[in-house]
Amino acid sequence: MTEFSRRKFIITAGASAVGSVFLKGCLGNPPDSVTGTQTQQVAAVNISPEQAPETTRVKLGYVPIVESAPLIIAKEKGFFAKHGMTEVELSKQASWGAARDNVEIGAAGGGIDGGQWQMPMPHLISEGIITKGNAKIPMYLLAQLNTHGNGIAVASKWEGKGINLKLAQGEQIVSQLKSSGNLFKAAHTFPRVNQDFWIRYWLGAGGINPDGDINLMPVPSAQTVANMKTGTMDAFSTGDPWPYRIVKDKIGYMAALTAEIWKNHPEEYLAIRADWVDKNPKATKALLKGVMEAQQWLDNFDNREEAAKILAGRNYFNLPVEILTEPFQGKYEMGDGRTINDRSMAALYWKDEKGSVSYPYKSHDLWFFTESVRWGFLPPDTLTKAKAIIDKVNREDLWREAAKELGVAAADIPTSTSRGVETFFDGVKFDPENPAAYLKSLKIKKA
Structure with a gap:
């Protein structure tokens, strides 16, 4: 023994x-x-x-x-x-x-x-x-x-001017800035990954090309907040507690939660x-x-x-606890005249409305590859190779084994590696059985 x-x-x-x-x-x-x-x-x-x-x-x-x-x-x-x-x-x-x-x-x-x-x-x-x-x-x-827990924060100078979830006046404002040679400046925390994709999807759905109409760049979260305070940053995409912090600091508002852009997203x-x-x-x-x-x-x-x-606590985030408390309950003071009070919009870790959060669906891996092709981060033929790469990297089999050893109920262990068709806030659908159709449906893209 x-x-x-x-x-x-x-x-x-x-x-x-x-x-x-x-x-x-x-x-x-x-x-x-x-x-x-x-x-x-x-x-x-x-x-x-x-x-x-x-x-x-x-x-x-x-x-x-x-x-x-x-x-x-x-x-x-x-x-x-x-x-x-x-x-x-x-x-x-x-x-x-x-x-x-x-x-x-x-x-x-x-x-x-x-x-x-x-x-x-x-x-x-x-x-x-x-x-x-x-x-x-x-x-x-x-x-x-987890799912959720991210947002698109926008500088307070744009509050009330239509740079919101549906970007009602966004295309017009961005176009005017572009014509004047003063591009709208937005940031994410690392290129070609989640927080880059969230802001790109939001902009693209509003008719804005993130690669030609604005200046989109990677910036560490804390530096982005500092830049927003000085007026040199218009928007950024990142995880809580940073977006909510700018609302509390009264330097900006939240145009969108990622939970609004894609409910129950990976x-x-x-x-x-x-x-x-x-x-x-x-x-x-x-x-x-x-x-x-x-x-x-x-x-x-x-x-x-x-x-x-x-x-x-100081060993981890080192910030005032109230910056986390309300968003953790699904309570968001968004600014721009909006509030959200909905636990289904909070960061969730084990289960959401579509089932398991913890299980790593291979269909979600495929969406990230498809978005990578959409924006020219990876070549078009990547989609023909994606399944092999995903199968090599995604060890959902170990998740299943661990869940069974832990005694997780069978109903909480997905029976398929695909979560099926996903729907975004603009009505676009991603069918993992046909990623090419998803790409074709998108108006703004490189591929």
């Missing part, structure tokens, strides 16, 4: 959605010095030899936006430790470029083993498309971390270097089980206040 099969892990955690049992007579721990929250001891679990992880150590990178919440909660509430991963190190990344560089190096070289990613970064890194010297660093996509993902996963398949599933429990805990809205306090 291995050491892990004999060992019990006494962990700090709250009751999980799958039934952690509290130790009788436990008085709890003192308040955490970072978050000020009170945590409790839960009963240890015996880990069977068949599930005992090969290593207890992994280093995961994250960017301080709400997409990282499952990783942070899994560590802080003890869900990683519960499944034997007692030495999970979370490493805050200065930017998405830094995360890419650090996963190239790997934890052994002072970098990271994997972590939180915008899409399709794991595929692009695996194919050597965005790495130094085009080196191929194979990665495995393991789980979707957002960010957990992906790890393939060499680490291949060497440590049981540890990988232990990590997945920890993430799944954290996602279930997060989707209990009674836990959202505590979650906000943990994330806002």
Whole structure:
């Protein structure tokens, strides 16, 4: 019998959605010095030899936006430790470029083993498309971390002028600025991935070409906010808490939530270097089980206040907790005369109106590839190769195995790798069985 099969892990955690049992007579721990929250001891679990992880150590990178919440909660509430991963190190990344560089190096070289990613970064890194010297660093996509939690923020000087969800006057304003030689300036946090795609879709649906009508550039979130304060940035696309922060700071408003652009859309993902996963398949599933429990805990809205306090702590986001509290409940003070109060529009982590959030649908991977072709980021023949790349990178099979070991209800484990036809706010549909038809239907594109 291995050491892990004999060992019990006494962990700090709250009751999980799958039934952690509290130790009788436990008085709890003192308040955490970072978050000020009170945590409790839960009963240890015996880990069977068949599930005992090969290593207890992994280093995961994250960017301080709400997409990282499952990783942070899994560590802080003890869900990683519960499944034997007692030495999970979370490493805050200065930017998405830094995360890419650090996963190239790997934890052994002072970098990271994997972590939180915008899409399709794991595929692009695996194919050597965005790495130094085009080196191929194979990665495995393991789980979707969340849906929603992103927005398009616009400088307050445009409030009330029709730069809104449907861009009522956007095309006219952008055209006038272009004629005067003073292009509308917008930003995202990294090129050719989620937050670039969200703002591009929004602009394209409003008749604006992001590659010719405006100046669209990558800028770190914090710098974008600083630029908006000085009046040198008109709009940006990024994750909470940044869009909402500019509303609270009265320097802008939110033209759109990504939940309005594409309800229940795929957002960010957990992906790890393939060499680490291949060497440590049981540890990988232990990590997945920890993430799944954290996602279930997060989707209990009674836990959202505590979650906000943990994330806002100086070790993680280091910002006022109220910037997170209301958006976590689906309450958005949008500015421009709009408010939203709808939990289905909040960041969700385990389930949404269409079913599983955590499961990594291959059909969503295909949408990101199709958008990459749309904007000329990848050549048109990519769509003929996409399935092979997706099958190599997307390890939904490991997600399924981990879910079954965790005891997830069969109804919560998708039976297909496709979520089917997706519908966007402008009425456009994406059928993963016919991505070419989707491309053909789009008015503004390069491909």
